[in-house]
Amino acid sequence: MKYCSDCGARLSYRIPKNDDRPRFICDRCGVIHYKNPNMVVGSIPIWQESILLCRRAIEPRYGKWTLPAGFLENGETVEAGAKRETLEEAGASIVELKPYALYNLAFINQVYIMFRAKLPEPLFNAGHESLEVRLFKRHEVPWNELAFSAIHKTLQDYFDDLEKGIFSFHMDDIVQKWDY
Amino acid sequence: MKYCSDCGARLSYRIPKNDDRPRFICDRCGVIHYKNPNMVVGSIPIWQESILLCRRAIEPRYGKWTLPAGFLENGETVEAGAKRETLEEAGASIVELKPYALYNLAFINQVYIMFRAKLPEPLFNAGHESLEVRLFKRHEVPWNELAFSAIHKTLQDYFDDLEKGIFSFHMDDIVQKWDY
Numbered sequence: 001m002k003y004c005s006d007c008g009a010r011l012s013y014r015i016p017k018n019d020d021r022p023r024f025i026c027d028r029c030g031v032i033h034y035k036n037p038n039m040v041v042g043s044i045p046i047w048q049e050s051i052l053l054c055r056r057a058i059e060p061r062y063g064k065w066t067l068p069a070g071f072l073e074n075g076e077t078v079e080a081g082a083k084r085e086t087l088e089e090a091g092a093s094i095v096e097l098k099p100y101a102l103y104n105l106a107f108i109n110q111v112y113i114m115f116r117a118k119l120p121e122p123l124f125n126a127g128h129e130s131l132e133v134r135l136f137k138r139h140e141v142p143w144n145e146l147a148f149s150a151i152h153k154t155l156q157d158y159f160d161d162l163e164k165g166i167f168s169f170h171m172d173d174i175v176q177k178w179d180y
Numbered sequence: 181m182k183y184c185s186d187c188g189a190r191l192s193y194r195i196p197k198n199d200d201r202p203r204f205i206c207d208r209c210g211v212i213h214y215k216n217p218n219m220v221v222g223s224i225p226i227w228q229e230s231i232l233l234c235r236r237a238i239e240p241r242y243g244k245w246t247l248p249a250g251f252l253e254n255g256e257t258v259e260a261g262a263k264r265e266t267l268e269e270a271g272a273s274i275v276e277l278k279p280y281a282l283y284n285l286a287f288i289n290q291v292y293i294m295f296r297a298k299l300p301e302p303l304f305n306a307g308h309e310s311l312e313v314r315l316f317k318r319h320e321v322p323w324n325e326l327a328f329s330a331i332h333k334t335l336q337d338y339f340d341d342l343e344k345g346i347f348s349f350h351m352d353d354i355v356q357k358w359d360y
Binding site: 001002003004005006007008010011018021024033034035036037038039071072073074075076077078079080099102104106107109111113128169171173 | 181182183184185186187188190191198201204213214215216217218219251252253254255256257258259260279282284286287289291293308349351353
């Protein structure tokens with residue numbers, strides 16, 4: 001961030017009055033440009049004993065498997081975002097969404113919010129961001145071919161809970177950058 | 181958003197290739213500038229039957245009461261953000277944080293994430309963003325003098341759960357703009 005998006009002037013990087021950390025400040029128009037974490041919203045689409053994964057047709061992690069998930073958009077609730085991503089990436093309409101997990105990825109300024117959800121029918125197809133979409137039971141999951149650590153964590157937590165038969169809301173920190 | 185923060189050129193506002201909604205695009209350097217929702221993180225600091233509220237010393241809603249809460253910073257987990265805001269605004273160190281609620285305020289592109297938390301001692305003081313900080317039982321809460329609808333909702337849900345003795349994770353949409 002070098003230029004003011006409001007007036008086009010060069011930005012300074014310093015601590016504003018009454019603040020405790022440096023920000024990008026426009027000395028011409030006075031605007032402070034904050035940078036804040038982004039939310040990634042997604043789902044675990046469930047059909048009987050299986051969950052739905054997508055193989056990525058885009059970078060990063062082209063060819064690797066993921067749950068449908070993506071950045072929350074302005075004007076959208078986290079639930080609406082998870083439904084939209086699932087429709088876009090997996091061609092699937094999910095129902096009965098239940099908040100399942102919040103994972104902090106502070107090292108990349110992201111917060112994942114994941115839902116459990118039902119597939120009313122085993123209907124899905126690869127959107128333009130996916131090479132293929134398939135249902136997997138736990139022992140079929142391509143654990144070494146997953147795209148992101150947050151997806152790995154979601155699937156581990158989910159299948160652990162499935163075996164126990166108890167689904168609680170998870171909140172955890174992911175600190176390892178194994179996926180980039 | 182008028183100018184590219186990377187190169188200073190004038191921005192266009194149009195739908196990028198392979199996208200479905202308009203974005204701010206720099207035709208000179210090619211960067212797409214996404215705008216995404218922000219997270220507000222905060223806590224319900226609990227001491228015995230009471231919770232801690234702060235009276236705001238800043239705009240918006242100067243003079244109104246709120247739970248300690250503020251924007252999540254880059255590099256921070258939601259739990260760390262809630263602790264920091266509670267220390268900054270209420271001079272209080274909270275412990276035993278439990279995820280309590282997620283509220284969507286899609287009309288202002290915000291997601292609130294609130295924790296229940298214990299005050300180990302009734303120790304607190306007004307930070308520079310607060311005029312005063314005080315403990316309130318349910319019947320003492322200044323319901324008509326609260327700063328934000330998300331805080332009103334948090335307090336209602338909390339005291340309802342307290343009466344029932346059951347605390348579940350809440351996820352709800354707040355659609356009314358009563359507080360601005």
